[in-house]
Amino acid sequence: MPSRSRALSRLAYFAVTCAVAATLAVASPARAQVTAFKQAVAEAAYRDDAIGAFYRKAGYAALWTGEGADHQARRAALIEALSGAAQHGLPEGRYRVNELMRQMASVRTTRDLGLVEVALSKAFLAYARDVQSGLLVPSQVDSEIVREVKRTSRETLLNGFATSAPRAFLNSLPPANPEYRQLMKEKLRLEQLIASGDWGPKVQAGVLKPGAQGPEVVALRNRLIAMGYMERSAAADYGTALEQGVRAFQKAHGLQEDGVAGQGTMEQINVSAEERLKSVIVALERERWMNIDRGERHILVNQTDFTAQIIDQGEVTFETRSVIGQNRTDQRSPEFSDVMDHMVINPSWYVPRSIMTKEYLPQLQNNPNAARHLIITDRAGRQVNREEVDFTQYSTRNFPFDMRQPPGASNALGKVKFMFPNKYNIYLHDTPAKSLFNREVRAFSHGCIRLADPFDFAYALLSRQSDDPRGLFHSVLNSGRETRVELEQPVPVHLIYRTALISSRGSVEFRRDVYGRDAKIWNALSQAGVVLTPVQG
Structure with a gap:
């Protein structure tokens, strides 16, 4: 820790210890002290439900400002952590360390002590939340970062700290992975x-x-x-x-x-x-958003690296190049996590409505026989005779049909797709457009993730449930029939975006x-x- 942080910690520790001791020595009687302390805590916590609930359950006992080694250790550990927030790429000024120190040093009455008590709890909760699960709300920064961040409740944080070794608890909050x-x-x-x-x-x-x-x-x-x-x-x-x-x-x-x-x-x-350095600080924040159990086996797609990996117990056991969504509105690949539970071999491509209405409808309006590789069906699934439809009467809002490309060598999804059902309609899949994998920047899809080696990816997934994963895959593939194959052990999938990342050798790459x-x-x-x-x- 920088010398400034150590100095702040020592000064704060000394200041609050002296203030607490002086206040308790001169204030009397004892019952009046307790009442004044409780009233001050209740007043300061009035608009904070979590802090108020914590202190009510604790009988308004002090967490920070009591006498003895335990309270001293909590104060010292907190000030040390707040003073070192910048090491995590967090804004040190957000936690008001200097203001807290002045407030502690100016304690003269039991009421002052109660106000300091709550101020320390508020600072603790702000820091704990930020360092554990991130300072920002992802979707508020970019609507395409749809990751749901797991937040520990504020009351749980206070209870956990109160029953733990202070430094150990604070050190347990940031992501514990080697990348962080x-x-x-x-x-x-x-x-x-x-x-x-x-x-x-x-x-x-x-x-x-x-x-x-x-x-x-x-x-x-x-x-x-x-x-x-x-x-x-x-x-x-x-x-x-x-x-x-x-x-x-x-x-x-x-x-x-x-x-x-x-x-x-x-x-x-x-x-x-x-x-x-900005990329590294952003990556730290992104790691805090994903401060979760990613799964002993999981799939990691780093969009900026154009790769898809299978990770087993922290080791990359399979990797392939990928293509991500084009850098256009409604086509960029989102960021989120879900669980892959099946693959479809010889898939049909059910054309998303946005593509039907924006790309294919104008073609059909000019020529009903356009896009003959697609089957047009009504809402009941019956095939539509193109010659009997006046496509010019329809718009993006009232187009009443569905479109499907049947399985085949030219299918947009290739020979296999890997499904982790989600509301964004994003999945991993094969593609007949193999040449795109030779590009340095591979952002060409409508949002889904295309894989350069989908068959090998399938073998790796099926290896957990078959002694002959290759044989199993090709027996289904050779049938030519669209077939759903369940994964007996569903696999978490994480679509991430890291411009600063850690290589397999442990070095930072960009x-x-x-x-x-x-x-x-x-x-x-x-x-x-x-x-x-x-x-x-």
Whole structure:
């Protein structure tokens, strides 16, 4: 903990201990003290149901301001935690540490003590909520972040703290996963880097290729050395060492690993340490939103990384490239968690209404025989004779038909789809458009997640319920019939969005902010008081 935080903790501990002792020594009689304390607590907690309920159940006994080692330990642990909030990327000023210390130091009466008691509880609850499950409400920042954040009730937090070792309880609140700890380390590293001058000058060049020479090549070399992707070198040409450094950088940023510092690579190389720090702070907030049991086995789709993984006991056991929704309104892939319980082999594609009315209806109005690969049905499921329908009489509001593409090689969902039923109609699936997986930025779908290796993904899922998962899958596939296959052990699915992520090697890597969501989150955090604070090493 920084020395300032330690000093604040010691000062606050001393101030409130002396104030409590002095007040209890001079106030009398004892019954009057208790009554005044209870009245002050009840008054201060009047508009806070959780705090009021906690103190009523406790008979208005002090949690923070009583005598003895237990109360002293609680005060010291709380002030220490509040003073270190910035280490988590939280706004230290939100918890009013300095104001709390002044209020504690100015205690003169039992009533003052009661007011301090509730002030400490309020600060504790604000910090506990923020560090455990996030400062922001995701959907209020971006309507497409539909993640439901699990919040511990405020009364439960107070009861838990009251019956636990203070420091241990406070330390248990943030996410306990290795990713969160590694992000905190990276935050400190970047803060120290910014204080010492960033990675040096940006590279003033659009494209640099192996064989190039000149000051731009030297600038590229120096920046990659400062970033840690190259050993120190005096070479002034774009030789093997620089090419390998560019490849290492590209790998750590999800770029095409061709060793050429093209426009996309150069843009990422020139991103400042300050911008990377913002990504890390946003990732910390996102991790707090997901401070949950993700499942011993779970599926993780990181949209910015364009990958889908199966995680078993914390280890990646399967990974494939993915395509996510286009960066357009109503087509961006949302963020949420659900549970996959079945797959459909040889699926039909039931065209979403938005696609029917926005894309296919105009085609049908121009030519009733358009989109012949789709079967048009009425509400009763009967196939419609296109020649007998005047599509020009319908609009996006009154179009009365459904559209379906039957199973087949050209089906939009390919040969298999993986279902975790949700109100957003999002799922994972195969696709006949295989060439898209060779793109560096893979945002092309209408919102669902397309997989590059769906068959292997299916084998991995079925391996838990079959000795021959490949044989099981292909026996159904070869039938040509649309078939639902249940997963005997449903698997949690988490659609996430991390521009700062932890690699399998434990290092922090960065990705593009494809949808601009992290920029929105950073703006919201900044408005809430989060600041970038360079730290001297």
